[in-house]
Amino acid sequence: MRAVVLDAEGRPRLEEVPPPAGPTMRVLACGLCGSDVEKLEHGPAGTVLGHEVVARRADGARVALIHHLPCGACPRCRAGHETTCDSFAAPTIVPGGFAEEVEVTDGVQLPDSCDDARGTYVEPLACVLRGAERVPHGVILVVGHGFIGRLFAAVLRRRGDEVFVSDARPERTGPAPDGPVDAAVLCAPAAPLEGVAAGGTVLVFAAAGQFDLEDVYRRELTLVGSRSATPRHLAEAVALLPELDLPASTVLPLERFAEGLELYRSGRALKVVFTP
Numbered sequence: 429m430r431a432v433v434l435d436a437e438g439r440p441r442l443e444e445v446p447p448p449a450g451p452t453m454r455v456l457a458c459g460l461c462g463s464d465v466e467k468l469e470h471g472p473a474g475t476v477l478g479h480e481v482v483a484r485r486a487d488g489a490r491v492a493l494i495h496h497l498p499c500g501a502c503p504r505c506r507a508g509h510e511t512t513c514d515s516f517a518a519p520t521i522v523p524g525g526f527a528e529e530v531e532v533t534d535g536v537q538l539p540d541s542c543d544d545a546r547g548t549y550v551e552p553l554a555c556v557l558r559g560a561e562r563v564p565h566g567v568i569l570v571v572g573h574g575f576i577g578r579l580f581a582a583v584l585r586r587r588g589d590e591v592f593v594s595d596a597r598p599e600r601t602g603p604a605p606d607g608p609v610d611a612a613v614l615c616a617p618a619a620p621l622e623g624v625a626a627g628g629t630v631l632v633f634a635a636a637g638q639f640d641l642e643d644v645y646r647r648e649l650t651l652v653g654s655r656s657a658t659p660r661h662l663a664e665a666v667a668l669l670p671e672l673d674l675p676a677s678t679v680l681p682l683e684r685f686a687e688g689l690e691l692y693r694s695g696r697a698l699k700v701v702f703t704p
């Protein structure tokens with residue numbers, strides 16, 4: 429089968445590779461995530477990236493694949509930190525989504541109204557829904573207005589928050605809030621935290637750079653982290669997806685992976701989805 433495989437320098441190349449040994453599912457679409465882009469140049473040779481996957485089950489149903497599974501029983505799972513569970517690190521999508529076939533694995537069924545490309549939004553939206561649970565209601569600044577920032581803005585507005593957005597790219601930035609905000613969501617490295625009101629909350633949702641902990645102490649800020657999603661959030665994302673107004677994706681065949689990567693990196697495409 430064809431798959432996009434990292435070479436010894438971590439560069440992605442479309443190659444012919446053996447399909448998984450056991451029963452497989454046909455990949456219909458796979459979204460390119462910022463975390464995939466981070467892994468380029470780092471991953472060991474032979475890595476197949478891609479975890480925002482829509483595939484077809486043997487019974488014909490289209491499913492958004494569950495990309496990692498917490499055990500659900502350990503103390504960290506029970507405390508709501510499922511993505512730090514020891515079981516969570518094991519990949520469930522083998523070899524990875526930028527391929528024609530993957531090993532049979534669990535997924536959440538998509539309604540017919542949701543096309544394949546839109547179905548790849550289920551995984552990132554699930555991550556955002558889990559993060560949003562840690563953000564109090566109120567006036568919220570979303571830092572980083574790429575695809576993930578837009579998902580956050582849509583989810584927070586839908587639940588009734590007043591949302592402002594900022595981005596290092598001027599064309600993606602919105603009007604600044606007229607006063608301190610109740611919470612900030614960091615989808616990109618943040619400016620200092622002085623825009624967050626005393627007693628406010630900062631959700632760290634990306635590699636976010638350095639904080640002045642003095643600020644956390646003096647102004648009693650709450651710092652919370654959230655990373656990835658659980659099967660419950662994936663199911664919630666499938667249900668919510670039709671109700672959100674989200675950016676369209678650029679859909680390209682796997683042969684045009686390098687072009688899609690460049691569109692994403694340059695900011696000309698907010699979201700790129702590949703179809704095998």
Ligand SMILES: [Zn+2]
Pocket residue numbers: 461462463479480551552
């Ligand atoms: Zn992702």
Ligand SMILES: [Zn+2]
Pocket residue numbers: 498499500501502503504505506510513514515
């Ligand atoms: Zn666990």
